[in-house]
Amino acid sequence: MARIAVVGGDGIGPEVTAQAVKVIQAVLPGVETVDYDLGAARYHRTGEVFPEAVKSELAGFDAILLGAVGDPSVPPGVLERGLLLKMRFDFDQYVNLRPSKLWPGTSGPLGAVKPGEIDFVVVREGTEGLYAGAGGVLHRDTPAEVATEESLNTRHGVERVIRDAFARAQRRERRKVTLVHKTNVLTHAGGLWARTFEAVKADFPDVTTEYQHVDAAAMFMVTAPSRYDVVVTDNLFGDILTDIAAAVTGGIGLAASGCINPERRFPSMFEPVHGSAPDIAGKGVADPVAAVLSASLLLDHLGHPDEAARVTEAVAGELAARTPGAPLRTADVGDRLAAAAS
Amino acid sequence: MARIAVVGGDGIGPEVTAQAVKVIQAVLPGVETVDYDLGAARYHRTGEVFPEAVKSELAGFDAILLGAVGDPSVPPGVLERGLLLKMRFDFDQYVNLRPSKLWPGTSGPLGAVKPGEIDFVVVREGTEGLYAGAGGVLHRDTPAEVATEESLNTRHGVERVIRDAFARAQRRERRKVTLVHKTNVLTHAGGLWARTFEAVKADFPDVTTEYQHVDAAAMFMVTAPSRYDVVVTDNLFGDILTDIAAAVTGGIGLAASGCINPERRFPSMFEPVHGSAPDIAGKGVADPVAAVLSASLLLDHLGHPDEAARVTEAVAGELAARTPGAPLRTADVGDRLAAAAS
Numbered sequence: 262m263a264r265i266a267v268v269g270g271d272g273i274g275p276e277v278t279a280q281a282v283k284v285i286q287a288v289l290p291g292v293e294t295v296d297y298d299l300g301a302a303r304y305h306r307t308g309e310v311f312p313e314a315v316k317s318e319l320a321g322f323d324a325i326l327l328g329a330v331g332d333p334s335v336p337p338g339v340l341e342r343g344l345l346l347k348m349r350f351d352f353d354q355y356v357n358l359r360p361s362k363l364w365p366g367t368s369g370p371l372g373a374v375k376p377g378e379i380d381f382v383v384v385r386e387g388t389e390g391l392y393a394g395a396g397g398v399l400h401r402d403t404p405a406e407v408a409t410e411e412s413l414n415t416r417h418g419v420e421r422v423i424r425d426a427f428a429r430a431q432r433r434e435r436r437k438v439t440l441v442h443k444t445n446v447l448t449h450a451g452g453l454w455a456r457t458f459e460a461v462k463a464d465f466p467d468v469t470t471e472y473q474h475v476d477a478a479a480m481f482m483v484t485a486p487s488r489y490d491v492v493v494t495d496n497l498f499g500d501i502l503t504d505i506a507a508a509v510t511g512g513i514g515l516a517a518s519g520c521i522n523p524e525r526r527f528p529s530m531f532e533p534v535h536g537s538a539p540d541i542a543g544k545g546v547a548d549p550v551a552a553v554l555s556a557s558l559l560l561d562h563l564g565h566p567d568e569a570a571r572v573t574e575a576v577a578g579e580l581a582a583r584t585p586g587a588p589l590r591t592a593d594v595g596d597r598l599a600a601a602a603s
Numbered sequence: 604m605a606r607i608a609v610v611g612g613d614g615i616g617p618e619v620t621a622q623a624v625k626v627i628q629a630v631l632p633g634v635e636t637v638d639y640d641l642g643a644a645r646y647h648r649t650g651e652v653f654p655e656a657v658k659s660e661l662a663g664f665d666a667i668l669l670g671a672v673g674d675p676s677v678p679p680g681v682l683e684r685g686l687l688l689k690m691r692f693d694f695d696q697y698v699n700l701r702p703s704k705l706w707p708g709t710s711g712p713l714g715a716v717k718p719g720e721i722d723f724v725v726v727r728e729g730t731e732g733l734y735a736g737a738g739g740v741l742h743r744d745t746p747a748e749v750a751t752e753e754s755l756n757t758r759h760g761v762e763r764v765i766r767d768a769f770a771r772a773q774r775r776e777r778r779k780v781t782l783v784h785k786t787n788v789l790t791h792a793g794g795l796w797a798r799t800f801e802a803v804k805a806d807f808p809d810v811t812t813e814y815q816h817v818d819a820a821a822m823f824m825v826t827a828p829s830r831y832d833v834v835v836t837d838n839l840f841g842d843i844l845t846d847i848a849a850a851v852t853g854g855i856g857l858a859a860s861g862c863i864n865p866e867r868r869f870p871s872m873f874e875p876v877h878g879s880a881p882d883i884a885g886k887g888v889a890d891p892v893a894a895v896l897s898a899s900l901l902l903d904h905l906g907h908p909d910e911a912a913r914v915t916e917a918v919a920g921e922l923a924a925r926t927p928g929a930p931l932r933t934a935d936v937g938d939r940l941a942a943a944a945s
């Protein structure tokens with residue numbers, strides 16, 4: 262039976278994660294979950310963000326369910342880099358998967374786009390690019406200061422994530438992959454991405470493809486989001502595009518994500534895209550839907566596609582039944598979703 | 604009297620630029636304009652993109668008005684890098700200015716945002732960052748291939764563009780500057796930008812400031828575009844954000860831009876954000892409004908704020924009087940705008 266590490270984290274993280282756990286237990290009775298306290302509180306108590314001993318323990322789980330990390334009391338970047346990015350890199354979670362859907366019953370900011378008309382997934386590279394941390398500063402705090410950031414891209418890293426995107430497209434109805442980069446300016450990395458894309462494409466003759474520069478893609482995600490099916494792109498472009506995608510589908514409140522090591526050599530990590538929302542923490546009013554959708558991605562990854570589909574359908578039912586703007590109770594939503602998915 | 608070099612370029616470029624010239628001549632009688640043929644046709648004829656001799660001539664003008672460069676027959680990147688980016692870098696056009704406005708009479712894709720509610724300007728750095736071209740490829744076309752791109756940032760380059768943004772904010776009603784970067788991941792360059800921003804801010808006590816990560820800014824530009832006044836950011840983030848800005852204000856069809864060397868040591872270049880649109884080229888149906896708005900930025904830069912304002916007002920009148928979707932003739936629009944601005 263699957264073993265899942267649960268990192269509730271900060272703010273509303275533990276509240277929404279508790280609902281996701283509830284739902285997982287409902288569809289996968291007997292699943293084992295173990296809580297880990299990582300995040301701002303532990304950092305303040307011990308000065309530690311992600312101790313090696315904890316990392317070794319987590320490495321033994323099948324998957325990790327994460328709530329949110331981050332609190333105004335912690336210097337920006339400390340938890341993000343020390344925990345989130347460290348997990349992505351050390352657990353080789355090279356597929357950062359972010360589905361975007363305008364759910365029936367909800368509404369987005371685009372006047373002309375109706376629910377059901379947006380349904381794509383961004384496959385964001387998760388272990389390379391500008392996130393490698395390469396770079397430096399010279400002559401700091403003088404007029405002569407220079408600062409560099411280096412984007413590192415390997416054929417190994419680019420090919421595996423493009424391959425994953427094509428494989429996902431092949432399992433979807435429209436079977437289309439859009440490569441997003443900036444090949445007209447970033448010629449070195451862009452060339453590697455474009456040539457690798459062409460090479461992989463040959464292995465998926467039933468998948469149609471297109472290429473877009475990142476600026477054009479950022480625009481089309483607002484003006485014509487329905488055109489996308491699977492989007493594959495690098496780490497930083499993926500970071501930006503998935504936030505636009507969340508925006509046009511009604512905000513990050515509903516957006517789920519998975520940081521996936523497809524080979525399952527390391528545990529994959531699943532988390533809502535939203536943050537810790539300290540302003541509403543502890544009040545029991547946070548919407549757990551993004552956490553529950555992340556749990557659905559987790560179930561799918563662990564080889565339980567039927568259970569995953571039941572959870573997604575439960576969410577679809579919940580959203581369709583909601584009165585926009587009506588208050589909700591976190592635990593009630595969790596109970597309803599668990600019951601509906603069972 | 605001002606001397607302006609006109610580079611019509613490809614596709615609809617010459618058509619829309621002709622209207623912009625018409626309007627400039629109407630408000631600045633006696634202005635001297637000289638046409639230069641750069642773009643796809645010249646490239647095919649001579650193999651040259653931007654000959655040094657032409658560059659030296661252009662350097663002698665007060666400003667450059669550009670239509671659009673790019674044609675499917677030219678390999679991607681050749682004209683963009685050889686002409687556009689070369690001009691920005693060699694003429695030290697470090698302020699890439701892109702105003703965004705949802706004009707009365709037009710409508711954008713955001714259901715809840717009314718004309719007049721979006722009015723901000725992005726000050727995009729134009730001579731540094733990932734656009735420097737630094738990087739390389741090793742072991743090309745082998746499984747061991749690596750490709751790098753390096754973002755180069757100097758205190759010199761960052762400070763001058765941030766200073767420009769603050770100065771612009773000071774001349775606007777809301778007096779607010781938003782710095783956009785990704786300091787939680789790009790710590791080296793992000794640190795330089797953030798520290799420089801703090802230092803410059805001290806000189807503009809009447810300007811309010813905020814900081815946003817680029818992913819959050821990309822989202823808010825869709826969900827809350829009214830919150831922005833002046834946005835300052837690096838070259839690549841600016842490229843992406845200005846396309847989102849164009850999208851939420853009704854598409855790049857109306858977006859103007861200036862690549863500015865504020866000290867006027869080199870000529871600045873003004874161009875519509877839209878491309879050469881080869882599909883409608885030569886038909887006389889392209890909308891010249893973005894080119895004319897770019898001419899307004901040019902007039903302002905050359906020290907003619909009243910003439911610039913008259914041109915902008917003429918455009919506002921034109922847009923307010925239009926029937927959405929009604930066909931237009933490029934030259935008629937130019938005539939109307941020239942008459943209205945005179």
Ligand SMILES: CC(C)[C@H](C(=O)O)[C@@H](O)C(=O)O
Binds near residue numbers: 341342346787788818
């Ligand atoms: C918190 C931050 C480091 C992270 C990222 O940039 O990847 C976040 O924006 C995300 O998209 O998961």
Ligand SMILES: CC(C)[C@H](C(=O)O)[C@@H](O)C(=O)O
Binds near residue numbers: 445687688842
């Ligand atoms: C054509 C391209 C090189 C250019 C850029 O990336 O700056 C364009 O996208 C722009 O925004 O002016």
